[in-house]
Amino acid sequence: MIAPPTLLARRLGWKEVERGGRPARTRTALLSTFTVDPITPYLGMAMEEADLAPTFFVGQFGQVTSEFLDPMSATARFRPDLVVVWPSLEDLWGGAALPLDGALDGYVEPLVEMAGVAAAAAAKWSAMLVFVLPALPMVRPLGVGDATNPLGVAAAAYAAREAARAALTIHPGVLVADAEDVVRGLSTGATFDPRRWYSARIPWSEVAFSILAEQVARLVSLARFGARKVVVVDADNTLWGGVVGEVGPERVDILDNGPGEAYRGFQQYLIELRRAGLVLALASKNNEPEVWRAFGRREMVLRQEHLSAWRVNWKPKAENIDDMVAEFNLGLESVVFIDDSPMERDSVVSALPGVRAVAFPEDPSDWIAMITKDGFLDRLPPTTDDLTRANSYGAERQRRVARSTLTHEQYLDTLRLEVAMFMPAPDDLARLAQLVAKTNQFTLHQPRHSEATLAAIIGDPSIAVRLVAARDRFGDYGVVGAFVVVGRKLDTFVLSCRAMGRGVEVAMLTAAGKLAGGPIDVQVEVGARNAPAREFFAIHRVVDGVTDGPATDGRRISVLAPSWPKHVSSFGGLTW
Amino acid sequence: MNLEELLGLILEVDPSYLTDATLRADVTNWDSLAHLSVVSGVEEMFDVLLSTSEMREVTSVAALRAILRTKGVVV
Numbered sequence: 031m032i033a034p035p036t037l038l039a040r041r042l043g044w045k046e047v048e049r050g051g052r053p054a055r056t057r058t059a060l061l062s063t064f065t066v067d068p069i070t071p072y073l074g075m076a077m078e079e080a081d082l083a084p085t086f087f088v089g090q091f092g093q094v095t096s097e098f099l100d101p102m103s104a105t106a107r108f109r110p111d112l113v114v115v116w117p118s119l120e121d122l123w124g125g126a127a128l129p130l131d132g133a134l135d136g137y138v139e140p141l142v143e144m145a146g147v148a149a150a151a152a153a154k155w156s157a158m159l160v161f162v163l164p165a166l167p168m169v170r171p172l173g174v175g176d177a178t179n180p181l182g183v184a185a186a187a188y189a190a191r192e193a194a195r196a197a198l199t200i201h202p203g204v205l206v207a208d209a210e211d212v213v214r215g216l217s218t219g220a221t222f223d224p225r226r227w228y229s230a231r232i233p234w235s236e237v238a239f240s241i242l243a244e245q246v247a248r249l250v251s252l253a254r255f256g257a258r259k260v261v262v263v264d265a266d267n268t269l270w271g272g273v274v275g276e277v278g279p280e281r282v283d284i285l286d287n288g289p290g291e292a293y294r295g296f297q298q299y300l301i302e303l304r305r306a307g308l309v310l311a312l313a314s315k316n317n318e319p320e321v322w323r324a325f326g327r328r329e330m331v332l333r334q335e336h337l338s339a340w341r342v343n344w345k346p347k348a349e350n351i352d353d354m355v356a357e358f359n360l361g362l363e364s365v366v367f368i369d370d371s372p373m374e375r376d377s378v379v380s381a382l383p384g385v386r387a388v389a390f391p392e393d394p395s396d397w398i399a400m401i402t403k404d405g406f407l408d409r410l411p412p413t414t415d416d417l418t419r420a421n422s423y424g425a426e427r428q429r430r431v432a433r434s435t436l437t438h439e440q441y442l443d444t445l446r447l448e449v450a451m452f453m454p455a456p457d458d459l460a461r462l463a464q465l466v467a468k469t470n471q472f473t474l475h476q477p478r479h480s481e482a483t484l485a486a487i488i489g490d491p492s493i494a495v496r497l498v499a500a501r502d503r504f505g506d507y508g509v510v511g512a513f514v515v516v517g518r519k520l521d522t523f524v525l526s527c528r529a530m531g532r533g534v535e536v537a538m539l540t541a542a543g544k545l546a547g548g549p550i551d552v553q554v555e556v557g558a559r560n561a562p563a564r565e566f567f568a569i570h571r572v573v574d575g576v577t578d579g580p581a582t583d584g585r586r587i588s589v590l591a592p593s594w595p596k597h598v599s600s601f602g603g604l605t606w
Numbered sequence: 607m608n609l610e611e612l613l614g615l616i617l618e619v620d621p622s623y624l625t626d627a628t629l630r631a632d633v634t635n636w637d638s639l640a641h642l643s644v645v646s647g648v649e650e651m652f653d654v655l656l657s658t659s660e661m662r663e664v665t666s667v668a669a670l671r672a673i674l675r676t677k678g679v680v681v
Contacts, residue, residue, distance in 0.1 A: 034607065034651055041616075041646075045618065229642065
């Protein structure tokens with residue numbers, strides 16, 4: 031039997047998944063001005079592979095706004111976790127003449143209006159929204175002349191797209207995908223399929239649907255599970271051409287006009303990644319002074335101060351990476367490892383499950399395009415907090431130096447740790463939602479509220495919500511924790527792992543106890559990675575009036591708030 | 607994979623149910639949306655392209671087979 035070609039195999043594969051009847055985790059509604067059904071198998075497979083287990087509801091084409099506005103619409107009754115909205119400008123402009131010499135407003139408004147309605151409905155339904163910015167229309171009566179027309183098709187389309195993007199991104203948590211990116215990667219001819227449009231109002235080819243589906247799944251996955259946080263790079267044949275130990279630090283290739291310049295281009299890209307919130311680390315098998323001599327060369331773009339950690343020695347790289355990741359207080363699944371040696375990549379991946387090892391093409395000129403295409407370093411727009419992360423890990427190194435010579439209590443005293451607890455303002459919603467969504471270690475796990483639910487919780491005067499910021503003498507951690515107290519019940523309690531183990535969690539529980547006005551009801555779900563939280567609550571568990579009970583097993587327990595830790599002071603005023 | 611097996615997978619029916627005598631109208635699952643899946647399926651499987659009118663002319667398994675024959679695909 032001949033195997034079906036890739037796209038067909040993918041479509042058939044999705045039928046198989048649907049027949050398998052596994053429980054769905056992401057109820058996904060697709061709404062469009064055209065027949066969008068062909069995206070479902072590709073989106074299904076891409077989301078399945080991203081561990082999002084979707085089930086779909088596809089609205090009738092052309093019914094978008096009414097589905098959002100009618101509280102009894104089929105979409106509303108479907109109760110989606112995720113809504114994907116994908117209009118086309120041709121449909122939104124339907125009936126009217128194409129842009130040529132009139133004002134652009136009439137071409138901009140329909141898209142902006144739909145964006146606003148979609149964002150409001152998604153918030154009301156507590157659903158994640160992915161809004162697909164429509165591609166530029168294929169039909170342009172002026173042809174090549176359209177670009178010279180400030181009131182033409184492209185001008186109107188760009189104006190509408192940007193106005194919609196602006197209207198969407200003021201809503202925290204709304205995700206935007208771009209259909210024009212698909213056209214960019216394929217070509218107009220390969221994206222649009224007029225035969226299908228005239229036969230069934232399907233404007234796009236199968237391959238175009240499949241690419242957009244991958245992008246939407248990547249976005250949802252980033253929002254749901256977070257991005258990779260650490261890039262560990264090799265030095266030889268990664269940051270420069272050649273091997274330091276063979277040709278010497280002054281002869282490795284970082285020269286102009288050739289591969290050396292491509293290596294520098296990659297270094298510049300690493301610096302951009304760092305600006306976007308990624309942490310850079312170096313793992314190199316070399317004599318350390320030689321590596322720094324190479325780093326000291328005038329041509330180098332990447333500098334030692336851009337690195338949050340490094341290990342230059344002859345130990346196995348897995349050991350070095352594990353060590354650095356522990357220093358960052360991050361999990362192995364947050365790490366991308368870049369090394370030209372297949373042997374090094376294999377040994378790291380087999381020793382450290384979760385680490386993603388990346389093989390680059392041989393020519394360094396192709397590296398950035400490869401990263402962009404593959405998407406393993408994709409991130410959502412950074413919140414202020416992410417941007418300070420790279421700096422805070424440098425501070426972590428200094429904290430560890432301080433720790434190594436003192437007892438734990440002495441260390442805590444020297445930290446001059448300060449916390450501030452405050453009620454979240456509307457601007458803080460994004461950070462609160464991020465903390466709740468992404469914290470895996472210090473969390474109760476259940477319930478993991480959506481951003482929309484959190485917005486409702488913030489607005490409820492009977493519920494106490496606190497965000498927690500922390501800083502010490504080595505640096506500012508930023509907003510690292512949050513908790514929600516409903517009556518006597520601790521509903522949510524999350525603390526970023528980079529702030530764990532210093533007493534911030536104790537101070538948080540003290541405050542939660544004040545808010546609850548006595549012993550607190552807590553239910554800590556048994557999760558794969560939340561042992562730190564389970565152990566912490568076990569210490570404060572009270573059984574028959576005695577604290578330090580047995581470890582929590584997912585059942586409801588009673589917890590007695592500890593007294594305020596004496597090494598912690600407050601800044602910005604406590605509110606409880 | 608022969609034509610009936612391919613159609614069986616796409617339309618989620620037993621291939622033995624599909625013969626040259628089978629009309630589109632006889633197969634409940636073969637609605638307008640599934641029709642486009644049938645077209646994409648044969649296009650990708652047999653590396654051909656159907657015109658807009660050929661898409662409409664596929665009203666039975668026999669008609670589809672005949673159109674594929676005109677493109678040099680014997681199935």
